[in-house]
Amino acid sequence: MQLKINGQNREFDHQLSISGLLQQLQLAPERVVIELNTKILTAEAHETLLNDGDTLEIIQFVGGG
Amino acid sequence: MSFEQQLQQYPQQEIHELVRNATPQRIEQALHRPRLSMEDFAALLSPQLTDDQLEAMANRAHKITKQRFGRTILLYAPLYLSNECHNGCKYCGFSADNHLPRKTLSLDEVEREAKLLRDQGFRHMLLLTGEAPEAAGIDYLETAIKTMKHHCGSVSIEVFPMDTNGYKRMVDAGVDGLTLYQETYDPDLYRQLHPYGPKSDYSYRLAAPERAGEAGMRRIGVGALLGLGDCLTDVFYTGLHALYLARKFWRTQVTISFPRMRPAEGGYQPNSIVSDRQLTQFICALRLLIPDAGLILSTRESSELRDNLLPLGITQMSAGSCTAPGGYGDDDHESEQFAISDERSPAEMEALLRARGYDPVWKDWDSAFLNEAS
Amino acid sequence: MDKLVIAGREFNSRLMVGTGKFASNQAMVDAMENSGSEIVTVALRRVDIDSPEDSLLSHIDPNRYLLLPNTSGARDAEEAIRLARLARAAGCEPWVKLEVTPDPYYLLPDPVETLKAAEVLVKEGFIVLPYMPADPVLARHLEEAGTATVMPLGAPIGTNRGIRTRDLISIIIEQSGVPVVVDAGLGAPSHAAEAMEMGADAVLVNTALADTPDPAAMGRAFKKGVEAGREAYLAGLGPQRDKAEASSPLTGFLRD
Numbered sequence: 001m002q003l004k005i006n007g008q009n010r011e012f013d014h015q016l017s018i019s020g021l022l023q024q025l026q027l028a029p030e031r032v033v034i035e036l037n038t039k040i041l042t043a044e045a046h047e048t049l050l051n052d053g054d055t056l057e058i059i060q061f062v063g064g065g
Numbered sequence: 066m067s068f069e070q071q072l073q074q075y076p077q078q079e080i081h082e083l084v085r086n087a088t089p090q091r092i093e094q095a096l097h098r099p100r101l102s103m104e105d106f107a108a109l110l111s112p113q114l115t116d117d118q119l120e121a122m123a124n125r126a127h128k129i130t131k132q133r134f135g136r137t138i139l140l141y142a143p144l145y146l147s148n149e150c151h152n153g154c155k156y157c158g159f160s161a162d163n164h165l166p167r168k169t170l171s172l173d174e175v176e177r178e179a180k181l182l183r184d185q186g187f188r189h190m191l192l193l194t195g196e197a198p199e200a201a202g203i204d205y206l207e208t209a210i211k212t213m214k215h216h217c218g219s220v221s222i223e224v225f226p227m228d229t230n231g232y233k234r235m236v237d238a239g240v241d242g243l244t245l246y247q248e249t250y251d252p253d254l255y256r257q258l259h260p261y262g263p264k265s266d267y268s269y270r271l272a273a274p275e276r277a278g279e280a281g282m283r284r285i286g287v288g289a290l291l292g293l294g295d296c297l298t299d300v301f302y303t304g305l306h307a308l309y310l311a312r313k314f315w316r317t318q319v320t321i322s323f324p325r326m327r328p329a330e331g332g333y334q335p336n337s338i339v340s341d342r343q344l345t346q347f348i349c350a351l352r353l354l355i356p357d358a359g360l361i362l363s364t365r366e367s368s369e370l371r372d373n374l375l376p377l378g379i380t381q382m383s384a385g386s387c388t389a390p391g392g393y394g395d396d397d398h399e400s401e402q403f404a405i406s407d408e409r410s411p412a413e414m415e416a417l418l419r420a421r422g423y424d425p426v427w428k429d430w431d432s433a434f435l436n437e438a439s
Numbered sequence: 440m441d442k443l444v445i446a447g448r449e450f451n452s453r454l455m456v457g458t459g460k461f462a463s464n465q466a467m468v469d470a471m472e473n474s475g476s477e478i479v480t481v482a483l484r485r486v487d488i489d490s491p492e493d494s495l496l497s498h499i500d501p502n503r504y505l506l507l508p509n510t511s512g513a514r515d516a517e518e519a520i521r522l523a524r525l526a527r528a529a530g531c532e533p534w535v536k537l538e539v540t541p542d543p544y545y546l547l548p549d550p551v552e553t554l555k556a557a558e559v560l561v562k563e564g565f566i567v568l569p570y571m572p573a574d575p576v577l578a579r580h581l582e583e584a585g586t587a588t589v590m591p592l593g594a595p596i597g598t599n600r601g602i603r604t605r606d607l608i609s610i611i612i613e614q615s616g617v618p619v620v621v622d623a624g625l626g627a628p629s630h631a632a633e634a635m636e637m638g639a640d641a642v643l644v645n646t647a648l649a650d651t652p653d654p655a656a657m658g659r660a661f662k663k664g665v666e667a668g669r670e671a672y673l674a675g676l677g678p679q680r681d682k683a684e685a686s687s688p689l690t691g692f693l694r695d
Contacts, residue, residue: 005488006485006486006487006488007485008488010488025486025488025491026491027486027491028494030530031494031496031497032486032529033483033525033526033528033529035525040524040525040528041528042528043530057485058485058486058488059483059484059485059486059525059529060483060484060485060486060494060495061481061482061483061494061495061496061506061508061529062459062481062482062483062484062495063457063458063459063460063461063467063481063482063495064457064458064459064480064481064482064483064509064511064645065457065458065459065460065480065482065509065511065596065597065623065643065645065646093675094673094674094675095675096675097675097676097677098638098672098675099609099612099613099637099638099672099676100612100613100638116690116693116694119690119693120688120689120690123688123689123690124689127689312582312614312616315579315583315614341693342690342693345690345693356613369692370692373692376689377689
């Protein structure tokens with residue numbers, strides 16, 4: 001399965017859910033927010049299964065004024 | 066939030082005490098504040114204000130007015146269209162309870178009166194009626210404005226409150242200013258003083274300036290009839306009302322008038338007589354609260370007092386006024402609303418203003434500026 | 440000190456701090472703690488999926504600070520709206536510091552796009568605090584659109600040049616019905632004090648705290664500057680006297 005994450009193409013051996021993906025990337029789910037195919041996901045949607053060709057944006061808080 | 070909702074956040078008893086009990090120290094503090102809070106404003110209305118503090122406040126008011134308006138005074142004239150009225154306002158010469166000749170000007174008379182005022186130099190005219198829709202309602206006003214508008218640059222109205230659509234019709238007819246006094250902001254006293262007639266609806270009148278703002282009126286004037294009730298709270302609420310309107314309708318200029326009742330006017334004994342000192346204090350405090358507000362002093366006041374108050378914040382004055390319908394052409398003064406005190410002619414006022422270094426302004430607005438065919 | 444009230448919520452501190460550009464998270468936490476601030480701004484960025492960093496949020500106690508996400512990076516209304524929605528989806532309260540800065544050199548706010556975004560976000564239930572040019576008419580438009588504050592700039596972001604827009608900010612303060620927060624350009628506690636003396640309701644600083652060898656001490660210094668300015672404003676500054684103009688008292692007629 002191929003996913004486009006934050007502008008980079010990534011290959012995965014098998015289908016993943018959002019939470020599975022976050023685990024694999026070592027990201028804490030409560031600290032990030034995700035856009036799937038330009039739609040913002042709520043925390044409840046983290047069990048959604050991803051499909052080949054999906055585009056994801058994974059966003060987090062950083063310092064800012 | 067509507068103004069009536071905002072008003073409820075300032076209970077009368079609390080405000081009265083806030084004003085009355087302000088210490089000289091608290092007043093001093095308010096006097097130095099670059100932007101007044103409503104609590105500061107309350108302090109500046111206090112009877113505890115010392116003569117030195119009044120002088121300091123007058124100096125600040127003078128300075129702000131000069132900075133914002135220069136040395137200019139806009140001259141306007143009232144034009145009474147009708148004294149027919151279904152309201153029973155206890156203090157008013159036009160009250161339905163009073164027996165006086167009732168009259169609504171014919172269109173010829175409207176034209177004649179406007180021309181007389183124009184010949185005296187006036188280009189700002191304020192049209193007044195009572196509240197009698199069948200004689201002088203919105204349709205009548207529209208026709209009257211059409212008849213007289215070519216004589217002046219700016220038409221304002223001081224008539225019965227209308228709904229938003231009524232005000233839109235006025236704006237479309239070429240009216241750019243509204244004056245509407247709440248008379249008193251005390252709802253209980255209001256009910257006693259306006260026992261019957263459409264005016265007995267306190268809330269409808271209170272919200273009328275907001276409706277006029279929504280309709281796009283360019284100037285909106287408020288005021289309380291000083292002497293009807295507790296003048297300290299009424300002036301406080303007038304300031305609150307003006308500030309509310311200035312914030313919400315920031316494209317509109319807000320004006321404030323200071324109609325002061327005199328003893329036994331029209332047989333009605335005022336609750337209290339506002340002294341010259343208090344009136345001076347109120348004018349200066351409102352100038353500090355709203356630096357850009359137009360402040361209006363009519364010919365109700367004596368020539369001497371008007372001259373003295375001139376530098377303290379006043380920006381508009383009437384002159385040579387008559388308060389009876391048709392009074393500029395006829396010599397009939399029996400049917401007037403109230404007696405005026407400053408009887409100087411417009412020409413005398415103009416000369417006096419010039420002598421004191423002020424520029425009398427006869428015209429600062431014309432609807433032609435909007436590229437409308439008139 | 441008297442409380443700051445924004446959108447019905449009370450704050451004890453009138454100093455907001457940004458969290459950008461600190462040498463370390465510890466330096467940022469030290470500056471925040473010493474500043475006494477209760478509102479801290481944060482930005483949203485893509486995660487670097489190759490080397491995820493320690494999250495900023497693990498250093499900020501949500502019980503102590505209101506997290507105010509900004510929309511920095513947005514070049515137009517649409518991007519700002521998207522960032523605001525993302526922040527809300529991340530579990531933040533619906534507060535947003537709206538920033539639209541298409542110009543990459545001075546990072547000056549775009550008045551047209553800021554107003555557009557504010558109108559949409561207010562309708563979506565956000566509490567909007569817009570960063571804006573010190574333009575009194577724009578302040579009127581934003582207030583009319585329903586923003587919770589206006590945040591005029593003192594000088595371009597990060598310049599530490601103080602209140603270069605003083606006269607315009609004075610007009611905004613005079614006319615505003617919502618709290619006025621002076622944002623950007625404040626480089627010294629005296630600048631913050633000046634804003635507060637003028638009657639601003641609050642200030643926001645970031646670079647001045649981040650770009651110093653001792654952020655903790657600078658946080659304390661700004662706290663004092665803001666408090667001193669506010670206290671002076673409340674006390675009432677003595678008037679600046681110029682030559683008297685009236686040769687006789689203006690109210691002498693009342694005593695004749």
